[in-house]
Structures are given as structure tokens and as C-alpha cells.
Amino acid sequence: MDFFEVVYRRRSVRRYKPEPVPIEDIKKMIEIASLAPSAHNLKPWRFIIVYNREIIKNIVEAVHKSVNAVVSSKNVPKDLAQKYERLRYYFTFYIDAPVIIVICGEKVITPSREAVRLAFPEKSSASPVNSIEQSISAATENLILTATALGYGSCWTTGPLVASDDIKKILNVPDNQDIYAIIPLGKPDKEVTPKKPQKFEEIAQIIK
Numbered sequence: 001m002d003f004f005e006v007v008y009r010r011r012s013v014r015r016y017k018p019e020p021v022p023i024e025d026i027k028k029m030i031e032i033a034s035l036a037p038s039a040h041n042l043k044p045w046r047f048i049i050v051y052n053r054e055i056i057k058n059i060v061e062a063v064h065k066s067v068n069a070v071v072s073s074k075n076v077p078k079d080l081a082q083k084y085e086r087l088r089y090y091f092t093f094y095i096d097a098p099v100i101i102v103i104c105g106e107k108v109i110t111p112s113r114e115a116v117r118l119a120f121p122e123k124s125s126a127s128p129v130n131s132i133e134q135s136i137s138a139a140t141e142n143l144i145l146t147a148t149a150l151g152y153g154s155c156w157t158t159g160p161l162v163a164s165d166d167i168k169k170i171l172n173v174p175d176n177q178d179i180y181a182i183i184p185l186g187k188p189d190k191e192v193t194p195k196k197p198q199k200f201e202e203i204a205q206i207i208k
């Protein structure tokens with residue numbers, strides 16, 4: 001598959017064949033993820049590869065528990081709670097995925113963000129953008145595109161991070177790291193059709 005075909009064929013895949021994903025393929029995904037650009041070249045990404053069924057089940061159970069807490073919270077209006085309840089599947093569908101990759105990142109503040117924060121202490125946030133998060137997202141996109149190129153289906157998920165604290169405990173994530181996403185992976189259970197791009201005029205403007 002050439003680069004463009006890979007990008008067209010990358011879709012969120014939530015159902016997988018049970019066949020295992022060899023560690024060599026995961027290592028290739030991580031290798032290509034590590035080539036992503038990163039703010040100040042900090043390369044803040046870290047990866048936890050979970051094949052263990054019991055641990056995946058424990059993560060899913062922790063997510064169910066957190067979703068229950070949100071849905072039953074007296075602070076969440078009923079209609080919003082109902083909308084959130086409908087997302088439960090999207091936060092937990094990977095219970096039978098052959099493997100999940102948990103994308104972690106070091107809690108670092110870029111020198112430029114720190115300098116701006118010190119210069120303008122009255123501003124609540126030095127900048128609306130978080131370049132560490134963006135760097136980790138760049139690595140994540142490289143990873144899922146590599147998964148597509150190798151014939152796997154994957155899905156970038158952040159919904160499960162409602163249970164981030166519990167998941168960090170389950171996986172022994174060190175205190176100096178956060179979890180940014182969970183990527184379940186496997187051979188797609190059915191053929192993936194290429195995506196249709198958005199129209200240029202709808203999303204871009206040219207300034208001459």
C-alpha cells in the first residue's frame with residue numbers, strides 16, 4: 001500500500017478477528033510512532049503494550065465503573081447522562097481485542113510554555129495549545145497509520161480515560177506520566193472501505 005492509500009484506508013475499526021498480533025508488528029508501529037515531530041524534540045511519548053486478557057478486562061471494568069459514576073452523578077443533567085450512557089460501548093468495545101496499546105506521555109512543560117507562563121502570571125493559561133499533547137498525538141497518528149499499512153484495524157480512543165486514575169494503577173504507570181489514549185488493534189473482522197475526503201472549499205482558505 002502506498003502512503004496515500006494507507007491514509008485513505010485508515011478507519012476506526014472496533015471489531016477484530018481473534019488472530020494474534022505479533023510483537024514484531026507492534027515494534028514496527030512503535031518505531032514509526034517514534035519518528036513523529038515533537039515540540040522541542042522532547043519525544044515525550046511512551047507506550048504500554050497489553051496482550052494480557054485479564055488486564056484488558058480489568059481496564060474495561062474500571063471504565064464501566066467510571067461511566068456508572070458519571071451517569072448516576074446528581075451533577076449531570078438527565079439528558080446529558082443519557083447521551084453519555086450511549087457512549088459506553090465506544091469506551092469499552094475492545095474487551096476482546098487481541099492487543100491494546102496504551103499511549104502514555106511524560107508530564108513535561110516545554111521551556112517556551114514555562115517562559116511565557118512566568119512572563120504573564122496573570123493569564124490562567126500561557127497558551128491554549130498544549131504542544132506535549134500535540135506531539136503525542138502526532139506519534140499516535142503515525143502508529144495507527146502503520147497499523148493500517150500492516151493490515152490491522154485500530155481505533156484511537158480517549159473515552160476510556162474517564163478511568164485514567166484506575167488504569168494508571170492497573171498498569172503501574174509512573175507518577176511522572178499521564179495516559180493520553182488507548183489504541184485497540186487487530187485484523188479487521190470485515191473489509192475496510194476507503195474514506196471520502198472533505199471538500200477543499202469547506203475546510204481551507206487561500207490568502208494571496
Ligand SMILES: Cc1cc2nc3c(=O)[nH]c(=O)nc-3n(C[C@H](O)[C@H](O)[C@H](O)COP(=O)(O)O)c2cc1C
Binds near residue numbers: 011013091195
Ligand atoms: C482524539 C480522539 C479520540 C477518540 N475517542 C474515541 C473513543 O473513545 N471511542 C471510539 O470508539 N472512538 C473514538 N475516536 C474515533 C472517532 O470516533 C473517529 O475517528 C471518527 O468518528 C472518524 O471515523 P474514522 O476514524 O473511521 O475516520 C476518537 C478519535 C480521536 C481522534
